[in-house]
Amino acid sequence: MIWALAYFPVLAGLAIWAIGGSRATLGAMGAVAAAATLALALVAGGGTGRFVWSELIVLQAALPPLAQSVAILVPAILLPITLFATSQEDTRGLPRLVGLMLVFTGGMELVVIAGDLVTLLIGWEIVGACSWALIGHKWREQAPGPSANFAFVLTRAGDLGLFLAVMATMGATGSASYAALGTLDGVPLALAAFGLLVAAVSKAGQVPFAPWLFRAMDGPTSVSALLHSATMVAAGAYILARLHPQLSAAPGFGAAAIAVGLGTAVLGGIVALRQTHAKKLLAGSTSAQMGLMIATVGAGYPGVAVLHLIVHAATKAALFCAAGVAHRVSGSFDLRRMGLAASLPAATVLTAIAALSLAAVPPLSGGWSKEEMVKALEHAGPLLGALTIVSGGLSAAYATRFAVAAFGPGETRDARTRPGEMAALALLSGGALALSALWLPAVNEPVAAWIGAELPSGSRIGLIASLVAVAFGVLAGVHAARADSTDPTPEWLGLSALYEYAVIRPFHALSQTAADFDDTTIDQSVIRPFQALSQTAADFDDATIDGLAPGAATGAMTGSARAARGAIGIAVQGSAALAALGAGLGERLSDLIPDGTGRVTGMAGADLRRLQTGLAHHYYTILMVGFALAVGLLIFGG
């Protein structure tokens, strides 16, 4: 049952890809499959599963409440995005898109239900591979292919951390289960904890892995909506929250998570604020928001991080859908060319709800979960709390800027809304709005109790500072949206260029050098000594051949050890003869085919056959001679 949560969406996705159909058919099939997955997630709670590979490797699944909340979230976000995709994206390749989004969801569900590190690794990399296929969806265009490759390779670099965690855990305990992970200490624990941290921050688009999220923007908008909300990036934040009990004992783990998370939260906020590309603004925001979640886990509040993950998923998916609608109507992702309030009034209202939630304005849901995170980080230290508040102010600024620039006042255009897009936007923004009920203690307390989240208490001054920062952020965002005319700054504060010049190009050069070295030096250095040896042996052979054979025979009779030496001597002779044969053949070959221009196609079949018959003849002669020598040796030796 619990495994169905992973394989059902995969099979359904492959089936939909194979069947295909019109927009409406695909939308209906995709939505039904997503709803069925959602139903599975609702009923599978508390279940466990085992799948035996071998005595040593057993795949395990479990669905405690914390995991179940995310297992429910993933299909719940997929459903509106499927409606959006089938309404917005090109019909060419649409079955593949809808199908792969379901497979992607299945991979994510495998990450969610994993009860051991091997299962986690399987889901983890399937998610990565699906993101590759989805980012590169429009394969006819030039940009998506390289971007998909960049994203996969960069996240796989992080995956090596997960490999390391598997190796360390299995090496120390013989098992890769989460339970075994919890028993680690010392070096294995540190390796496992930091390996997982690296894997998680790479998936979650944290510094220094953040640039892949920008490159991922070359994928379709619906893919971005899914990838930035409930799958892929969410996997990074989720797994740290899920495994927090096992990993928190590692020295420095919490501090490292906070450092990476808060660092990215602030830097990502700056990156987002300075972007003029609608999707890249949101991508910078995703890094920042995931950073806040990871820092919250580091501060010891994994449940709070998961609650923000859920709220953020609805919010961010809605905003990507809004960006997609704005792009379709305005013809570009440039925030300076939008201003669609008059053209799309309903979409403007729905976007405003989601944007205000991302800005963490009370009483919207994003405001509640962000304040919980501020409180959590306050516990870790006042400075950290202050940085979180700054990051919150930045969120308010870029979210406001996005909404005002994209859906602010502007000329009225011919903008027909499409029902699927609007349904998706309404469901997602509505979800973000509905989650605002979390402000009520009557709601947040049972929810927190269910997933096992401890809600931190906070200071009044922190709350006031946070709200002030949000207010300033909103004002700054409005101002930025109106004043904006600058061109985009270097991608991710120059990190993208750093990869290009410090990693990718040097590696290309290294690889080319290695290949040249392999073709010339290594090839020759293996052949030359052999040639020299065989020449020496051949000379030796000429000079002493009469003397050696009886000597070897006598030696062989005296014992097997000497026979061995004799055998080696014979082998040297054999190889010398062989080399001579080879050299002779090479000469004949050169005679037959003028070097460089000689092609098999141009060769007469008769010549070819003569050459080969000659070769076989010589070869078998040598083989028989060698065999006779061996037999002789054995007779003497035995």
Add this chain to the structure above:
Amino acid sequence: MLTLAVLIPLLAALVLAFAPLSEAASRWTATGAAALSLIALMVVWAAGGEGFRAVAEVPWIPALGIAWRVGVDGMSLSLALVSALVFVAATAWPMKLHDARAYYAWMAFLAGVSIGLFVTLDLIVFYVFFDLSLVGMYFLIGRWGHGDAQHAALKFFIYTLAGSLLILIGIIVLALNMPTLTFDMRAMIDTPPLAAAGVVPGLVFLAFVIGFGIKTPVFPVHTWLPPAHVNAPGPASAILAGVLLKMGTYGLIRIPLQMMPETFARWALPLAIIGVVSIVWGSIVAFAQENLKRRIAYTSVNHMGYTVLGIAVAGSALGSETARQLALTGAVVEMIAHALITGALFLIAGSVWQRAEDYHLPNFGGLAGTAPRLTGAATLAAFASLGLPGLAGFVAELQIFVGAFGVYPWLAVIGLLGILITAALFLRMLRQMFFGDLPAERKGFTDLNRTETVLLTALLALVVLIGIWPTWLLLLIDAPSLIPAIGAGG
């Protein structure tokens, strides 16, 4: 039954050599022979059993302890099965050929000797098959290859023959050191000769490592492989990678690891280092290749590096028994996975050559539109080769790395780089071949035909099956039984 599995393809080769069959009849004779051989092996598999099974023995030269001995354990049975399968796919693969009857005769011959190598229990017969496989491959490359096929075939021939002579010497010395002269593998595994430390065991071990290392191939004796692959016809490349390379690693396990465990344990670390260097070097050099087949060929060096690392760890007598078992299981699974995956990749490369007569990757692009089935198969095979979980390569590499980490942690960590670089190089290959703009000269590029689709589907379905549910394969391989007694308890 095993004798049948060897004789049927050899008889088919004989028939093809003399009977004037048409091209189609030749192709189906050879394919049918390989398929019958596969069925015979499956019968043995179905019969089950532990240790060496389906044993048969016919005296040949009793005075020297040489006999026609056949029998398989889990490892050799699984390798023989996958070899037979690769042969079925490679012989059935549609080709435009001159002298087709001779081509299929050599294919059938090669199938017989390759399967023979895996099922024989006599070292002399092993050696003979080892060398005969070389002869068969030489002719396939030399006569039906393209480009500079003659030089490539000769280089392949000289290199591996030099290796095989070293192996012959090693075999003779081992036999001479048995209490009674015999070439029976079972006897040598039960009472390993040359157990003492000393120069002779070290030299014999070295001879085996060089001999099998050339065949595998490992760094730095791998340079014969790329030209051989590039110039060979696609199906021959599939056999070279899928079957012949395995003879090297199979030999490493069967002879040095099982028959000279003490010596192996002393030299395990250098061998593991060679494995890791092959992993990293193979992938870095593969990355730079702009020739489709050269790129795949160098990934073979990388993958066989994983296998060698796993074998070295298994024989190290260090770490926990669990770690060594995992490493050896991984190594054998890697051989099988590599046979299926790289076999499929080379068959795909063969199709590309048949359609475009070009391997230069920058000359391609956008084939996903004209050849979606080819794109799908190549994508799946490429992801399998880069070790994506859910596919066979991952099952192997995970176990190798986990096992290696328990014995040589640093080597395992360095080896991990290999899976990152292979990811980069395969994705680059996919983009260059299939995505972006379709060049004008590729407009008429046709998709896989029905036969090609069926054959690739069969190979790749197995890759997926092993990736998701490897239990049956791991039970069949039964790696714990392969690790010699010296390793126990360590």
